[in-house]
Amino acid sequence: MNPTVSVIEPSGILNAVNGNELRREITNLISTGMEIVLIDLQDVTFIDSSGLGALVAAMQSVKQANCKLFICSVNDQVRMVFELTKMDRILQIFATRDEFNSQVLAIQ
Structure with missing residues (x-):
C-alpha cells in the first residue's frame, strides 16, 4: 500500500512569517494522518535563519509523529x-521531485 504523501510548495523568501505558516501547514498535515511530507523548495529564492528554524521545528514535529520529511x-x-x-x-534532500518519487515512493 502506498503511503500518503503531501507536497508543500513555499515560495519567495522563507523567513519568520512564511516559516510559521509552513510549520502550521505541516502540523495540520500530521494531524490528518499524513505519513510523508515533501517540501519542494523550487520557488524559494532565499532562506534566512528564521526559515531554517522553521524547517528544524517542522522536522522535529514530523519525527515525533513517526512521519517522514523530505526536501x-x-x-x-x-x-x-x-x-x-x-x-x-x-535533512533528506533530493535534487528534484522526480528523484524523490523514484527513490522514496518506488520502494514503499
Whole structure:
C-alpha cells in the first residue's frame, strides 16, 4: 500500500512569517494522518535563519509523529545555507521531485 504523501510548495523568501505558516501547514498535515511530507523548495529564492528554524521545528514535529520529511529542488543559496549549518547532513534532500518519487515512493 502506498503511503500518503503531501507536497508543500513555499515560495519567495522563507523567513519568520512564511516559516510559521509552513510549520502550521505541516502540523495540520500530521494531524490528518499524513505519513510523508515533501517540501519542494523550487520557488524559494532565499532562506534566512528564521526559515531554517522553521524547517528544524517542522522536522522535529514530523519525527515525533513517526512521519517522514523530505526536501527537494533547492537552489544554490538554500543549498549553501544548508551546507554552512550542516542541515544537509540532517535533512533528506533530493535534487528534484522526480528523484524523490523514484527513490522514496518506488520502494514503499
